[in-house]
Amino acid sequence: xxxxxxxxxxxxxxxxxxxxxxxxxxxxxxxxxxxxxxxxxxxxxxxxxxxxxxxxxxxxxxxxxxxxxxxxxxxxxxxxxxxxxxxxxxxxxxxxxxxxxxxxxxxxxxxxxxxxxxxxxxxxxxxxxxxxxxxxxxxxxxxxxxxxxxxxxxxxxxxxxxxxxxxxxxxxxxxxxxxxxxxxxxxxxxxxxxxxxxxxxxxxxxxxxxxxxxxxxxxxxxxxxxxxxxxxxxxxxxxxxxxxxxxxxxxxxxxxxxxxxxxxxxxxxxxxxxxxxxxxxxxxxxxxxxxxxxxxxxxxxxxxxxxxxxxxxxxxxxxxxxxxxxxxxxxxxxxxxxxxxxxxxxxxxxxxxxxxxxxxxxxxxxxxxxxxxxxxxxxxxxxxxxxxxxxxxxxxxxxxxxxxxxxxxxxxxxxxxxxxxxxxxxxxxxxxxxxxxxxxxxxxxxxxxxxxxxxxxxxxxxxxxxxxxxxxxxxxxxxxxxxxxxxxxxxxxxxxxxxxxxxxxxxxxxxxxxxxxxxxxxxxxxxxxxxxxxxxxxxxxxxxxxxxxxxxxxxxxxxxxxxxxxxxxxxxxxxxxxxxxxxxxxxxxxxxxxxxxxxxxxxxxxxxxxxxxxxxxxxxxxxxxxxxxxxxxxxxxxxxxxxxxxxxxxxxxxxxxxxxxxxxxxxxxxxxxxxxxxxxxxxxxxxxxxxxxxxxxxxxxxxxxxxxxxxxxxxxxxxxxxxxxxxxxxxxxxxxxxxxxxxxxxxxxxxxxxxxxxxxxxxxxxxxxxxxxxxxxxxxxxxxxxxxxxxxxxxxxxxxxxxxxxxxxxxxxxxxxxxxxxxxxxxxxxxxxxxxxxxxxxxxxxxxxxxxxx
Amino acid sequence: xxxxxxxxxxxxxxxxxxxxxxxxxxxxxxxxxxxxxxxxxxxxxxxxxxxxxxxxxxxxxxxxxxxxxxxxxxxxxxxxxxxxxxxxxxxxxxxxxxxxxxxxx
Numbered sequence: 001x002x003x004x005x006x007x008x009x010x011x012x013x014x015x016x017x018x019x020x021x022x023x024x025x026x027x028x029x030x031x032x033x034x035x036x037x038x039x040x041x042x043x044x045x046x047x048x049x050x051x052x053x054x055x056x057x058x059x060x061x062x063x064x065x066x067x068x069x070x071x072x073x074x075x076x077x078x079x080x081x082x083x084x085x086x087x088x089x090x091x092x093x094x095x096x097x098x099x100x101x102x103x104x105x106x107x108x109x110x111x112x113x114x115x116x117x118x119x120x121x122x123x124x125x126x127x128x129x130x131x132x133x134x135x136x137x138x139x140x141x142x143x144x145x146x147x148x149x150x151x152x153x154x155x156x157x158x159x160x161x162x163x164x165x166x167x168x169x170x171x172x173x174x175x176x177x178x179x180x181x182x183x184x185x186x187x188x189x190x191x192x193x194x195x196x197x198x199x200x201x202x203x204x205x206x207x208x209x210x211x212x213x214x215x216x217x218x219x220x221x222x223x224x225x226x227x228x229x230x231x232x233x234x235x236x237x238x239x240x241x242x243x244x245x246x247x248x249x250x251x252x253x254x255x256x257x258x259x260x261x262x263x264x265x266x267x268x269x270x271x272x273x274x275x276x277x278x279x280x281x282x283x284x285x286x287x288x289x290x291x292x293x294x295x296x297x298x299x300x301x302x303x304x305x306x307x308x309x310x311x312x313x314x315x316x317x318x319x320x321x322x323x324x325x326x327x328x329x330x331x332x333x334x335x336x337x338x339x340x341x342x343x344x345x346x347x348x349x350x351x352x353x354x355x356x357x358x359x360x361x362x363x364x365x366x367x368x369x370x371x372x373x374x375x376x377x378x379x380x381x382x383x384x385x386x387x388x389x390x391x392x393x394x395x396x397x398x399x400x401x402x403x404x405x406x407x408x409x410x411x412x413x414x415x416x417x418x419x420x421x422x423x424x425x426x427x428x429x430x431x432x433x434x435x436x437x438x439x440x441x442x443x444x445x446x447x448x449x450x451x452x453x454x455x456x457x458x459x460x461x462x463x464x465x466x467x468x469x470x471x472x473x474x475x476x477x478x479x480x481x482x483x484x485x486x487x488x489x490x491x492x493x494x495x496x497x498x499x500x501x502x503x504x505x506x507x508x509x510x511x512x513x514x515x516x517x518x519x520x521x522x523x524x525x526x527x528x529x530x531x532x533x534x535x536x537x538x539x540x541x542x543x544x545x546x547x548x549x550x551x552x553x554x555x556x557x558x559x560x561x562x563x564x565x566x567x568x569x570x571x572x573x574x575x576x577x578x579x580x581x582x583x584x585x586x587x588x589x590x591x592x593x594x595x596x597x598x599x600x601x602x603x604x605x606x607x608x609x610x611x612x613x614x615x616x617x618x619x620x621x622x623x624x625x626x627x628x629x630x631x632x633x634x635x636x637x638x639x640x641x642x643x644x645x646x647x648x649x650x651x652x653x654x655x656x657x658x659x660x661x662x663x664x665x666x667x668x669x670x671x672x673x674x675x676x677x678x679x680x681x682x683x684x685x686x687x688x689x690x691x692x693x694x695x696x697x698x699x700x701x702x703x704x705x706x707x708x709x710x711x712x713x714x715x716x717x718x719x720x721x722x723x724x725x726x727x728x729x730x731x732x733x734x735x736x737x738x739x740x741x742x743x744x745x746x747x748x749x750x751x752x753x754x755x756x757x758x759x760x761x762x763x764x765x766x767x768x769x770x771x772x773x774x775x776x777x778x779x780x781x782x783x784x785x786x787x788x789x790x791x792x793x794x795x796x797x798x799x800x801x802x803x804x805x806x807x808x809x810x811x812x813x814x815x816x817x818x819x820x821x822x823x824x825x826x827x828x829x830x831x832x833x834x835x836x837x838x839x840x841x842x843x844x845x846x847x848x849x850x851x852x853x854x
Numbered sequence: 855x856x857x858x859x860x861x862x863x864x865x866x867x868x869x870x871x872x873x874x875x876x877x878x879x880x881x882x883x884x885x886x887x888x889x890x891x892x893x894x895x896x897x898x899x900x901x902x903x904x905x906x907x908x909x910x911x912x913x914x915x916x917x918x919x920x921x922x923x924x925x926x927x928x929x930x931x932x933x934x935x936x937x938x939x940x941x942x943x944x945x946x947x948x949x950x951x952x953x954x955x956x957x958x959x
Contacts, residue, residue, distance in 0.1 A: 355937040395883060400941065407940035417940060 004328035005279035006488060007272075007336040010446045011210035012063050012099035014316040014434065015107045015202055016055070017298065018048035019169035021315045024194065025299035040303050047302070049311045051103045055094045056083045059385045060316065062432035064096025065447050069429040077387050078310050089138040098447040100209060101316070102139075104170055109134045110201035111168070112147060112176075114250060119193055120168070121160060122176035127151030140208070166190040185235045192232075195295050199230045200246055202292025202319035207251040210288070210321040221323075222284035224248045224258035225275055227267035228291040229437050247290060256288075264472070265382065267291070268320070268443045269465030269481045275324040276338035276483070286325045293317030293436045300435060301392030313388045318439035322446060331488025334454035336446065342369045344464070344482035352478040358408045361464055361482040369484060370761055370768070373409035376427060376484075377458025380445035381405070382466060383431035397440075398431030399424070401464070441465040442482075453487035460486045519546075519755045522568045522580035523747070524554045527561035529740040530717060538747025542755070545748070549755050552577065566797060572733040578758045579726070579734030581750045586799055586834050587613040587727040589808065589824035592626045592698075593737060594633035594728060595705040596753050597721030599689020606686070607634050607642070607693045611701040611724040612737060613826045617809060621779070623655035623695060624662075628773050629728040630693035631669055632766035636757050643672035645681040645691035649700060652680055667776035698826070709739065709746060719743045723750035726757050728766045734758055791821040796834035800844055802853040805831045811852045815843055855893040860903035863894055867910050877914040878922070882942055884950040887916055891951050895958035911959075916951045918944045 022028060022044060031041055054060060058077045061067040066085075073080055087094050094101045109130040112120045122130065131148035134140045157177050161167050165177040178197070181188035203226060211218050226244035233240030244258030261271045268291060275287040294317065302312045328337045344361035366373060381401035389397050405428075406420040415423050433440035442463035449461045467479040523539055525532050539551040552571070555564025561583075571577045587593065592610035599606040609630030616622040627644055634642035646652045646659070656671075656679060663669060672691035674681045686694055686704055696704065702724065709718035723738035723746060736754040738746055770778070803811050808824045808831050815822045815833065820843050822835045835843045847853045867875050877894045881887040889899065894912040898905040915922050918939060923931060 353934050353938075354941070355934060358937065393883070393886075400882070403941040404937060407937040410940055411937055420940065 003280070003326070004340065005276040005324050005326060005338045006328045006331050007322055007338060007446060007450070007485075008325050009210055009214040009216065009323040010098060010450065011206050011213060011321045012065070012444055012447055013202070013206050013209055013319045014054075014060055014063055014099065014101040015104075015110075015205070015293065015319065016051050016101060016316045017104045017107050017295075018312070018315050019104055019172075020107070020198070020295055020317075021298035021302075021312060022048065023167070023169060024191075024295045025302070025314070026296040027300050027302060031303075040306060043306050044299070044302055044312065047306050047310075047312045048315055051091075052085075052087075053311070054315060055087070055101050056080075056085045057313075058083065059387065059432040059434075060101060061085070061096065063318070063434070063444060064094075064099035064101060065451075066096045068451075069432050069445075069448060072430055072432065075387055078313060089136040090133065092133050092136075093138050095138070097451075098213070099320075102205070105130055105133050106139065106205075107198075107201065107317070108168055108170060108175060109148075110205050111178075111197050113140075113143070113145075114197050114201040114204055114246075115147075116246075117181060119179045119181055119190075120176060120197065121152050121157055121165075121179070122148070122168075123154050123157055123174070124151035126170065126175040164190060166194055182234065187234050187238050196230050196232045196243075198295045198317065199228045199292035200243060200250075202317050203228070203243070203247045203290045203321070204250045204292070206292070206319035206321040207247060207253075207288060207290050210290075210323060211251065214323070216323065218252040219255050221248070221253045221256045221286050221288055223275075223278065223287040224253060224256055225271040225287065225289045226258065226260045226291060227262075227271035227289060227438060228260075229262070229264060229267070229294060231262075244290075247292075248288075253288075263465075263479050263481075264467030264469055265437045265441045266465035266467030266479045266481055267438050268441050269463055269483060272322065272324070272338065272443070272463070273340055273343050273481060273483055275322075276340040279324050279326050280340060282326075286323065288321055288323055290319075290321040291438055292319045293434070293439060297436050301388060301394075304392045305388075308391050310387075310391055313385070313391075314435055316434050318434045318436045318444075320439065320443055322443065328488070333488065334450045335488030336450055336453065337486040337488055339369070339484040339486060342484035344462075344480070346478065346480035348477065352476075354404055355408070355411075357466070357478060357480055358404045361466075361480045362405055362462065363408055363412060365462075365482060365484055368761065368764075370765060371484075373405065373412065373414050374423070374427070376460055376462050378445070378449060378452065378461040379405050379428050379464065380442040380449070380461060381428075381464040383433045383440045383442065383444050384435050385432055385440075386430055388435050392435075396431075398428070401466075402428040441467075449485060458487070460484060518548050518550065519578050519758050520550045520552060520576065521751055521754055521758070522552050522554055522571055522577045522582070523751070524561070524564045524568055524580070524582040525557060526555040526559040526564050527583050527740060528557075528742070530742055532557040534742070534744045535747050538742075538744035539751060541744065541748040542751035545752055546755050549751065551751060562797075569795075569797075572735075577733070579736070579754045581723065581736045581738055581747065581754055583738060583740050584827070585727065585732075585735045585737055586796075586823075586825040586827055586832060587735075588730045588732060589614055589617070589826075590730045591615060591727040591732070591826070592622075592629040592729055594630050594725040595701065595721065595723065596633070596637075596725055596749075597705060597708050599687065600708060600711070601688040604689045605634075605637060605639065605692065606689050607637075608686075608701045608705055608725075609633070609693055609695050610698050611705050612698055613727050613729075614698060614805065614808075614831065615729055617806070619697070620651045620654045620658065623649075623651055623697065624658050624778065625729070626697075626701075627655070627659060627669075627693070627695045628769050628778075629766055630695055632728060632769045633725065633757065633762060634692050635769075636760035636762035636765050638756075638760075639692050641670050642692035643670045644693045644695060645672040645674065645685060646679075647685075647694055647696040647700065648680040648682055649697055651697075655695075656680065662773055662776045662778060665776035667773045667778070706739070710741075713743075717741050717743050718746045721746060721749065722753035726754060726762060728762065734763065790816040791819050794821045794836040794839075796821070796823050796836055798837045798840040799825070799827045799832040799834050800840065800847060800853065801827055801829055801832050803831055803833060803847070804852075807852055808833070811847060814850060814852075815846060818842070818846055820846075855890045855898065855903065855905075857903040860893060860898060860905045863910070863912070864904050864908065867912065872910055872912060875910075875912050877912050879914065879916045879951070881916070881947075884943060884946040887947055888950040888954040890914070891916075891954045892958055895955065914951075914955065916947050918942060919948055919951065 168176040231239035271289040344365040384397040386396040464482040591613035592615035595608040595611040609626040615625035709721040
């Protein structure tokens with residue numbers, strides 16, 4: 001089972017900066033150029049909130065972890081009155097559960113600290129005052145603040161401003177300035193430097209606060225990904241970067257390197273996905289994803305806010321830092337498992353209609369995970385504070401996004417249209433984040449998601465980031481990315497497995513949407529005992545039955561079967577095919593194949609587990625694993641809670657008592673009773689169809705399928721059933737085996753069966769069943785997907801037959817010792833060891849010499 | 855209406871002739887949609903863009919209006935607009951856009 005990355009800590013900070021908003025927000029700045037002295041500008045100056053008011057603002061309290069977004073008071077929030085908040089560091093900081101709010105003095109101090117080229121000058125007295133503020137225990141008591149001793153006289157600052165530097169204000173007075181870094185290069189102008197330094201300063205603060213709050217040693221961090229929307233560079237490399245490394249340098253991440261990720265507001269979720277993948281790949285152990293805020297978006301909607309009698313609500317910059325580390329299986333309460341394998345991506349070819357976007361970002365990953373819309377505990381789309389956006393004329397962004405998710409659930413027939421509002425209430429919340437582009441993009445929910453995981457309120461969540469790429473004029477495209485997050489606790493206890501009911505609903509939906517999905521299945525032609533026309537006919541029937549299914553033929557009547565098989569194998573390896581139907585396949589040890597037919601007695605769907613392959617070298621273990629594989633196939637077919645019966649074969653009684661023990665320990669399944677009402681099934685139960693899944697050993701299962709399939713043709717041709725079924729377990733593609741004597745009906749059925757298994761993601765369902773069974777104490781004699789380690793992996797295309805099944809493992813070890821790569825498997829005639837063609841001579845002679853084959 | 859869009863609409867109408875231009879709106883906010891219709895029919899009411907004082911009199915509808923929906927293959931409509939039909943305040947959009955269209959014609 002894959003060990004996913006996890007989020008173990010997150011930090012969300014706000015930097016209150018009314019002066020920065022008044023002077024350097026792009027809306028006020030634009031107005032100053034276009035209409036200096038306008039009524040708006042006059043009103044703006046007196047429309048800012050005090051630090052205390054900004055701190056007690058409910059949306060800001062939600063951001064730093066003090067007011068649960070699910071319990072935010074009724075709006076309006078801006079005149080909600082002061083709530084109980086506390087201040088420290090001489091009134092310059094207010095701390096929350098996972099973030100803090102600081103005043104403008106701290107921001108100016110961080111700005112100076114972030115300046116490596118003496119571009120920020122602070123007035124002498126102010127510089128000393130700031131130094132004292134920063135050195136307080138709650139802020140940066142151990143920081144090296146030597147540069148604050150270099151404060152300059154106000155006359156020098158005025159001269160610099162005269163020469164083009166931008167003034168920095170504190171309490172309505174000039175407290176310093178930011179100089180251009182080059183006289184002519186507009187990429188290094190005072191304005192660009194200020195914007196970049198402010199973003200860097202915010203990110204540094206968030207990273208330092210994250211490390212401090214969670215007592216993390218900075219030297220353990222390997223990598224930092226910065227995800228803001230700024231660009232740093234000069235005339236010859238305007239967006240050269242790398243903010244990440246600059247932030248890491250100041251935050252003391254001495255062993256880390258880093259890079260920047262950009263995608264407008266979607267960048268933080270991209271960053272999270274990259275961090276999770278880098279950690280899971282083993283490239284790094286600890287990665288921080290971080291971003292500071294943006295000065296440009298300060299006071300962005302202030303014209304509209306002032307018109308409506310609001311204060312300027314966009315008076316704070318946001319910043320965040322999230323720690324991603326390895327060891328999902330070791331997670332503790334509150335850890336967030338990042339399912340990087342269940343990511344929604346807005347594809348380049350998808351088109352930008354809202355419907356396509358939600359399909360890509362929400363419906364597709366849910367379908368891949370085998371989850372319904374209602375299975376997700378909490379959706380975190382753009383979490384913009386609605387009080388800001390509604391008054392600004394952009395509506396309630398979070399609600400609009402949640403409505404789209406709910407509407408897509410209606411379209412997928414998973415909820416009723418009349419239930420949309422209830423769905424939104426249950427699976428979402430109001431937004432609360434400052435409208436700083438990339439800051440609200442799903443990420444601010446991470447602190448709360450961790451809390452809700454810890455409380456057991458939800459077990460999973462989805463963060464959704466969206467970005468308006470078209471604003472950069474390089475493309476008309478939109479962007480978006482989403483990730484499924486799971487509770488660390490739930491994972492450990494196995495409760496993250498989706499409810500059976502939801503699997504059923506999902507399968508229905510997926511089969512219905514197959515027309516759009518396009519499933520490509522391979523079908524080998526040579527080697528058939530029936531005329532090739534039967535195979536073509538079966539393929540055409542299957543394609544007609546399931547729109548969107550494409551069958552690709554390998555070879556023809558006159559081709560060499562081995563060549564066709566190898567071509568098919570190569571297409572499967574390259575993922576040109578989603579699966580294949582063929583006459584034989586050397587499944588590795590650990591695989592059970594699940595056959596499907598209709599029970600002659602009642603016409604019900606009947607799954608025979610298994611029909612070929614060896615799921616375990618121990619007979620009883622094999623029966624137990626066959627049971628689980630059978631359940632997975634039946635569930636993938638759409639049977640909600642399949643009933644399972646064990647055929648009365650050697651070892652069946654022990655197998656049934658082990659299965660009951662698993663059931664008692666929490667692995668839920670339904671045990672069927674025979675026609676006579678007994679626990680073990682007899683041969684007549686196969687005919688009667690008394691269970692959905694009938695468990696047997698490989699050889700008897702194979703015989704039963706053959707008997708049922710060939711009965712009405714007198715045993716000459718197989719005319720009913722869907723073949724011997726796909727192999728489950730082990731690392732191999734979905735391959736369904738059919739008899740060489742198959743009629744078009746069986747070919748068609750087998751293709752339809754395989755397509756349904758592909759779409760439902762049977763391998764994933766089986767994996768989840770195994771996890772649940774293992775959590776209940778399943779023991780197996782094999783590692784899942786057992787392949788031999790040691791020599792380098794090769795393509796194995798030569799089978800060596802005649803080895804006793806009980807000696808297979810031993811034979812594999814022997815060849816491995818001789819440095820020959822090999823895999824154990826089940827061939828047409830029984831167990832085989834598979835080796836590369838060039839190794840086959842040597843391997844055979846070793847096996848002969850040691851008495852494994854004659 | 856966005857100033858850049860006003861410029862583009864004006865240029866297209868000049869190039870191809872007003873009678874050959876049809877404006878289809880897809881906005882979410884009823885008021886903004888109404889303003890867009892007004893702008894391309896009677897001129898920019900905000901007196902800011904290139905359509906200020908220019909009465910193009912173009913034909914303008916919102917994608918969710920019944921007249922437009924009736925023209926589109928239902929399955930294509932469902933595939934592209936079905937979800938947003940549930941999200942948008944369709945009644946208000948239709949009311950606003952059709953009233954303004956009536957007032958401007």
